[in-house]
Amino acid sequence: MRIPVLYEDNHLLAVVKPPGVPSQEDETGDPDMLTLLKTDLKERHGKPGNVFLGLVHRLDRPVGGAMIFAKTSKAASRLSEAVRSRSFGKTYMCVVQGAPASSNGTLKHYLWKDQKRNQVTVFNKPESDAKEAILEYRVAAAHERFSLVAVRLHTGRSHQIRAQMAHIGCPIVGDLKYGAARQPHISNLALWSTSVSLPHPISKEEVAFYSLPEVAAPWSWWEADQLEYAAKLYI
Known part of the structure; x- marks a missing residue:
């Protein structure tokens, strides 16, 4: 399997x-x-022996899109610090059932993950062992029973977008784990990592990388300019 490369240098x-x-x-x-x-x-690169590659952040298995890796231990350390200090920006787009009550807003919840079930429970108030989760969203387009939503994460909790959108009554299309209705011919989650931005680990200059989803349902329900608009809402 060949993975499409958006950018590569000696560090990223x-x-x-x-x-x-x-x-x-x-x-x-x-x-x-x-x-x-x-x-x-x-x-x-014809490299002998083991190749170093650091995992900086994760995407859930059914999620596609832009993802960053570190090619050196120094870059891995500095990028991990960028994640901790929240200078590592992540935006997504998703197709959800229905429409949020407001066309834009900030969601703040507290998430607790059941590791055995690999599922998150959402609370409106602080609870023991639950972690604060914050995201911004904007509805980019809507038709029939679905909405195209842009999301900017402020925290990076497991299943965060999936759980928070489901909690407000708008589960992501294809996300049966969090209550979405089964849709014919859709096997993957309608959640895509559209951009990752960060200070370069060596030059410290701000860099950003972008990706649009493949043209297949449910992304094909939207015009190309609608998808591009959603991807750029938080740029």
Whole structure:
């Protein structure tokens, strides 16, 4: 499997993660992003021995889009600090059932993850062991029973967008885990990582990488200019 490369230098690797591929090795043993990219780097650059590649952030297995990896340990350390300090920007687009009560807003909840079930419970107020989760959203377009929504994350909790959108009555299309209705011919989650922005680990200059979803349902329900508009709402 070849992974599309958005950008590469001696320190960073920005790629498009295909939906359905794990970010790192899991119990399924299926091909994962780290292993695939290490193999690709080794082959493309003729590197002997092991290839270093640092996982900076994760995307849920059914989610596709822009993803960043570190090619050196120094870059990995600095990018991890950017994530902790929230100078690592992430935007997404999703197709949801229905429409939020407001066309734009900020969602603040508290999330607790059941590790055994791999599912998140959402609380409106602080609860023991629940972590604060904040995101901004804007409805980019709507038709029939669905809305195209742009999202900017302020925190990076597991299943955050999926759980918070479902909590306000707008589960993401294809997300059966969080209450979405089954849709014919849709097997992947309608959630896409549209951009990742960060200070370059060496030059410190702000860099950003963008990706639009593949043209397949439910993304094909929208015109190309609508998808581009949604992707640029938080740029």
